[in-house]
Amino acid sequence: MANKQRGYVEVTLDRRRRLKFDLNALSELEGALGKPVTQLNDSTVGMQELRAMVWAGLLHEDPGLTLRDTGEIIELERIEAITEKVTEALLAAFPQGEGKNGKGGPTGTGRKPSASPSGRSA
Template sequence: MANKQRGFVDIDLDKPRRLRYTLNALAEIEDKLGLTVTELGEANLGLKAIRTFLWAGLIHEAPELTEKAVGDWVDFENMAYVQTKIAEAFETATRKND
């Protein structure tokens, strides 16, 4: 089971995996998309951005993953599910401490 206190969110892809947006993952997203984390919330993001977010959230447990490999796990059948899981993990990682 995922530990939301540590920012982990379970996701079923090619196998059960855990999304986590660490500082390194957020920096990778900024580098790939050319936007700061603050700007991401206001941007209109396309399919490449979804793939980048998914990849960045998975590299903590599998640094050898590529964006293209991760993209092969997503199609129109599971895209809404993947987007929901990304949003859940991203919100968990970036919310302010209560």
């Protein structure tokens, strides 16, 4: 469950933990992956990326956590549920409509959906 005001999402790993993707977590994630988080999508997220995302999301509560430690607390039989929690936490980090100029997304580059059937804004 997400605490949207603070961006925390509870996840069960070795114990109940809270994922949070703040600027520090996202910066650490980029460093671990060697690429911007904006380049991640469903087709590019494998086990290494998922492990790094969980690791970065937990650093706020356990700064000494390593990638290897993180791999040991992720149970493969729960990988789908863990992936859903990571996605939820990332979405909580970038609430829709709160980016630059109220357009959503981390940089405010998201587009508002069109209200007209033709796809054009009125």
